[in-house]
Amino acid sequence: MSNHYYSKTPGTAHNRQTHGDKLRGYELKFVTDAGVFSKAGVDYGSRVLIEAMELRENDRVLDVGCGYGPIGLTAAKLAAGGHVTMIDINERAVELAKENARLNGIANVTIRQSDLFEAVRGDCFDAILTNPPIRAGKAVVHRIFEEGYELLADGGVMWVVIQKKQGAPSAYEKLEAIFGEVDEVTKDKGYRIFRAQKKG
Numbered sequence: 001m002s003n004h005y006y007s008k009t010p011g012t013a014h015n016r017q018t019h020g021d022k023l024r025g026y027e028l029k030f031v032t033d034a035g036v037f038s039k040a041g042v043d044y045g046s047r048v049l050i051e052a053m054e055l056r057e058n059d060r061v062l063d064v065g066c067g068y069g070p071i072g073l074t075a076a077k078l079a080a081g082g083h084v085t086m087i088d089i090n091e092r093a094v095e096l097a098k099e100n101a102r103l104n105g106i107a108n109v110t111i112r113q114s115d116l117f118e119a120v121r122g123d124c125f126d127a128i129l130t131n132p133p134i135r136a137g138k139a140v141v142h143r144i145f146e147e148g149y150e151l152l153a154d155g156g157v158m159w160v161v162i163q164k165k166q167g168a169p170s171a172y173e174k175l176e177a178i179f180g181e182v183d184e185v186t187k188d189k190g191y192r193i194f195r196a197q198k199k200g
Contacts, residue, residue, distance in 0.1 A: 009091055011035070023050050023074045030068055030100050036093040037067045037133075045191050046131050049161035050074050052186045052193040055127055057081045062120065062151065064130040064144055065089075066111070069097035071129050076106045085123065087114035116140070117147050125151055128158045134166045141167070142174050149178050154200035161193055168192040 012035040019030050019041045032039040038046070046067075055061060055075055059082040063072030066086035076084040086109060088094050094113045101109050112119040128148045132141045141162075148158055160175065162168045172194060175182045179196035186193035 015039070021070070023047070023070065024078060026074065026077050028070070028073060028100075028104050030070060031096055031103065032068050033092055033096060036090060036096060037065075039068075042070045043131075044189065045161045045163065046070055048186060048188045048191045049129065049131055049159060049193060052161075052195075053078075053127075053129060053159045054157075055079045055082075059126040060124065060153075061085070062087070062123075062125040062128045062148075064117075064128060064148065065133050066097050067093045067131075069100045069111075071131065072097065072109065072111075073100060073104060073106050075127075075129060076101075076109050079127075080108065082108065082126075084109045085120060085125070086111045087117070087119055089113065089115050116143060117151065120151065123151060124153050126153055126156050128152060128156070130159070131161045132171075134162070138167060138170065141171065145171075145174055145178055149198060152198040154198060156198045158196045158198075159193065160196070161191055164190050164192060168194075 015034040017032050021042050055078045059079040061075045061084040063086040066072045066088045072084050072086035091113050097111045132144050162171045175196045183195045185195050
């Protein structure tokens with residue numbers, strides 16, 4: 001297990017790279033490394049989520065499973081008057097996300113190592129964004145939905161990207177059971193974007 005991207009401390013040798021990308025009109029740079037998710041550049045699912053997510057200027061945002069930071073750092077640009085908290089179990093990913101925030105001059109972020117929501121208990125968010133760690137298993141993904149719901153303010157929204165072949169139908173059903181209503185806002189090359197709003 002020590003070499004999975006959802007491990008706390010990856011055992012793989014370092015292989016740092018820098019990738020430039022344009023996300024929601026912003027030119028961003030990302031340092032990546034071995035032992036983190038999608039080290040060769042921003043993965044397609046995250047891109048689909050980044051293009052679909054709707055955030056307000058002053059939103060309090062949580063990025064669950066932030067990796068080296070593309071979703072959360074783009075969110076921080078979009079919610080420039082708000083604040084983004086980024087969490088990941090992977091210590092290497094967390095350090096990269098902090099480095100990438102500095103590299104891109106993004107200050108309205110807090111980045112924490114956290115086993116699921118351990119580091120943000122008691123916090124409250126207007127939006128939760130997640131490209132969940134499918135390989136960690138359905139139980140972990142469903143915990144993200146259940147425990148994330150508890151951290152959303154009334155009227156808050158959870159945005160989820162998931163591949164159809166990796167469990168999108170069961171994810172939709174789980175979200176529907178928790179939130180009552182779920183919108184599928186985007187379909188793109190097998191990826192689904194779900195938007196679930198907590199009723200006020």
